[in-house]
Amino acid sequence: MSTRRLGEMTTVEAAAAVVDSPVVLLPAGAFEQHGPGLPLATDLIRAEAVCDRVAEALGGTAVVGPSLPVGVSPHHLAFAGTVSLTTTTFATLVREYVDGLYRHGWRRICVVTGHGGNDATLATVAQDLLAARPDLQFAWSPLTTLAADVVAAAGPPEVSGHSGQAETAQMLAVAPHLVHTDRLAAGTTRFAELDAFGALARRRGGPTLTAPYDRLSGNGVLGDPRRADPEHGEAIVAAIVDRITDFVTAWLAA
Numbered sequence: 001m002s003t004r005r006l007g008e009m010t011t012v013e014a015a016a017a018v019v020d021s022p023v024v025l026l027p028a029g030a031f032e033q034h035g036p037g038l039p040l041a042t043d044l045i046r047a048e049a050v051c052d053r054v055a056e057a058l059g060g061t062a063v064v065g066p067s068l069p070v071g072v073s074p075h076h077l078a079f080a081g082t083v084s085l086t087t088t089t090f091a092t093l094v095r096e097y098v099d100g101l102y103r104h105g106w107r108r109i110c111v112v113t114g115h116g117g118n119d120a121t122l123a124t125v126a127q128d129l130l131a132a133r134p135d136l137q138f139a140w141s142p143l144t145t146l147a148a149d150v151v152a153a154a155g156p157p158e159v160s161g162h163s164g165q166a167e168t169a170q171m172l173a174v175a176p177h178l179v180h181t182d183r184l185a186a187g188t189t190r191f192a193e194l195d196a197f198g199a200l201a202r203r204r205g206g207p208t209l210t211a212p213y214d215r216l217s218g219n220g221v222l223g224d225p226r227r228a229d230p231e232h233g234e235a236i237v238a239a240i241v242d243r244i245t246d247f248v249t250a251w252l253a254a
Contacts, residue, residue: 003052004063018105021063023248025051026097028122030071030115033079033213035163035221037184038171040081042163043114044069046143046237049174051112053241058248065101065109068093072117078214087121094125095132102136108251110139112244139251144170147239154232157189157223159202162213164223169233176230184228187221 004021006014029044039045044067055062073084085093098109111122122140129138144151144166151166160166164187171179191199194216201211213220 003055004060005052005055006063006065009063014104017063021061022106023058023062023108023110023252024065024101024106025055025062026065026068026094026109026111027051028068028071028094028111028113028115028118030073030076030117031069031081031083032071032073032076032115033082033163033220034167035185035187035219035225037180037225038163038168039178041069042167042171043071045114045175045178046167046170047112047114050114050143050237050240050244053237054112054244054248057241057245061252062248066097068097068111068118071113071115072121073115075117075210075212076220078212079220087124090118090121091125091128094122095128098125098129098133098136098138102133107135108137108139110141110244110248112141112143114143116142116145137251139247141244141247143240144236146243147236150232150236150239154227158191159188159194160223162217162223163187163221164225165227166223166232166236168225168228169230170236171233172228172230173233173237184225185219185221186224186226187217187219189222189224 027047029047031040034042051064055064070083070085072087072090073082076082077084101109126138129136156165198216201209
């Protein structure tokens, strides 16, 4: 069965989908710099690709709902093209999407976000919905961190992440025509390249310190996207899809 997308249905088909497809997947992304080689909509493109694959793997029991194309990205505002929502605005959009779907009968909704900057807000929305919609089951999922083992297998540099090897590899797998391979350039790859503040912000195992990306990288990249290859990207995407599909299958049986 092909992917079921709510936006391609008529209102009659949508009414039937409430019964036939009780889970709604909402792709969420960001509109932000991704270095010199990747498009501003990279996070949404990856999230939409994953949602399509998950919906197809579930054989019609899930439908892909409307996308959330702009996210919480103040840390990238120093770079041209970035557009950011406040956490309050993003949370309101998520809740109003959910309210609309809830009104028509859906009770299981999962936001799949390609942008880590949305995570904290989604966790807050999930808590609020426990009180506001006690009969609603709201889930959310990141992308790359679900496949951390697959990412690690490629041996990323000491500093990696945004627009680096793993993210670029995923784009080579799902939207290669949007990757400017001739413009890919390494960003920050070693802690020694960071100032004391930047190194503290990237330290693991302690408090979280939020830093603007212009303090972390001159070109907005963490890692070396030149090392990315589509086969590794496909392995990452496949692992993400499998793990979300397994979750939703168990969710429907719970």
